[in-house]
Amino acid sequence: MAETAFAISFADIEAAARTIEGHVLKTPLMPAPRLSALTGAEVLVKHENMxxxxxxxxxxxxxxxxxLSDEEKRRGVIAMSAGNHAQAVAYHARRFGIPATIVMPEPTPLVKVENTRAHGAEVVLFGETLYEAAxxxxxxxxxxxxxxxxxYDDAAVMAGQGTVALEMLREAPDLDVLLIPIxxxxLMAGNAVAAKALKPGIELIGIEAALYPSFHxxxxxxxxxxxxxxxxxxIAVKTVGVQTLPIVRELxxxxxxxxxxxxxxxxxAYATLQHTLAEGAGASGLAAMLQQPERYRGRKVGLVLTGGNIDTRLLAAIMVRELEREQRIAAFRLTASDRxxxxxxxxxxxxxLGANILEVSHGRLFLDVPAKGVTLDVTVETRDEHHTAAIEQxxxxxxxxxxxxxxxxxETDRSGQ
Known part of the structure; x- marks a missing residue:
């Protein structure tokens, strides 16, 4: 399929780059040596979370x-979003003096609603889903x-998003593959057009959450x-774009x-190894590398960290859960005489033994414990799974x-049964 059959061309993306210059940050494309060590590839991260x-x-x-024309700017714009698109439209509409209305589903977290209002937009809460809000x-x-x-299903929006790959490949033309959340x-359509124009042989891979395989x-x-x-x-989208689908299918x-x-x-991994915040969608490219490291080993991979708007409590929970997966936090139930x-x-x-105690609780009423016995639930922080095993022994x-x-x-006993 020829590029002219698409909703946007490479020339549109180059024009978008000139239009947005000075209004958005030309984000850094940074080497990520610790992510490279984790995955076996040479990883560079485009920090759109900045x-x-x-x-x-x-x-x-x-x-x-x-x-937009002057008359369209005077009348104003409206968008549907529960997150990053809402804030982006509201923030820049205020900068340009354009009235903005954002329709958000009623279950949208209050912090996102308030952030959007803080950017000067009128927020309308409507419906239970993004479809109803749209x-x-x-x-x-x-x-x-x-x-x-x-x-996403707008030519000007797609062209603007395509400036990400434009910047990446002009800075690092030897990239072998781009992993882009979809x-x-x-984002993928704009960047696919840009990347293939600059480097026809580059591999483009779209990453979807398994729960939302819309493009798949x-x-x-x-x-x-x-x-x-x-x-x-x-990236939890149920319906793909009419204008984006042909580009993704072809490129x-x-x-x-x-x-x-x-x-x-x-x-x-972004938080602990790259020392940067990534929301779930923003981290999905790295998730794909963790899923199939052999596919990318030895290759030069560009990751687009698309966003960093993650709730701090959620991030804390994720980090604790990862410590549990790595057995660096472990809980034991001990049984002994109550003395x-x-x-x-x-x-x-x-x-x-070098363990840091995080939490302790007694239990005297369990029926599987003798009347004069006691259980002690102890949660400890350890160095790694080998340290945890040594403590258990x-x-x-x-x-x-x-x-x-x-x-x-x-529960399991020390034999894993």
Missing amino acids: QATASFKERGAVNKLLS QQARSIAQEKGLVFVHP GGGG NAIHAAELPIGGATLAEG VSDIVLVGEDLIERAVN PGLLGKVASLLGT ALCREGFAPRRIYPRGQ
Whole structure:
């Protein structure tokens, strides 16, 4: 398929780059040696989380807003979003003096609603889903004569997003592959056109959350179920773009689905190894590398960290869960006679072994414990799984009959049964 058959051309992306210059940050493309060591590839990360509203969405929003006529700017714009697109449109509309209305689903977290209002937009809460919010947005747009700014299925938005790959390949033309999160397809479509124009042989891979395989289904005529609670809500899209689909179908070599556990691992890796914040969607490219490291080993890989808007409490929970997966946090249920000094003895032993005690609780009413016995649930922080195993063995030698307690509450004895 010729490029002219697409909704946008490489010339459109070059024009978008000139339009948005000075309005959005030309984000750094940074080597990531610790992520490279983790995956076996040479990894470079495009830090779109450093934009003013912490996501790439500003590029498309600015290009669209500046394409409007004076009359359209006077009347104002309306958008539908529960997250980054809402904030990008609201933030730059205020900068350009354009009235903005954002329709958000009623269940949208309050912090996102307030952040959008703080950027000067009028927020309308409507419906339970993005689809219902979109229908309401279009209705208001028609009633009030507002310009509807679609989050992905719009040529100006797609061209603006394509400036990401334009910057990446002009700075690092020897990249072998780009891993790009894909929801409705605006980011991937724009970047596919740009990347293939600059380097026809580059491999482009789109990453979807396994719970939302919309592009996978569209391209492969599949019927995988769509829906569910995902950490990657930024790409949790049920309907792909009409304008984006032909570009993705023609230029993107593969659509990879990643599960929630890998997305969590990738968010944690960005925080602990790259020392940067990544929301679930933003980390999905790294999740794909963790899923298939052999596919990228020895290659020069460009990751687009699309956004860093993650709730701090959620990030804390993810990091603790990763410590549990790595067995650097472990919980044991100990059984012993209920006698004075027991807690001190256990604490002293754990201190000698180099474990940091995080939590302790007694249990005297369990029916599987003798009447004069007691259980002691101890959660400790350790160096690694080998240190955890050594602590378990020491507790066993001291007669405490340790049983591991895992996050879902199940126990095992030291043999793993």
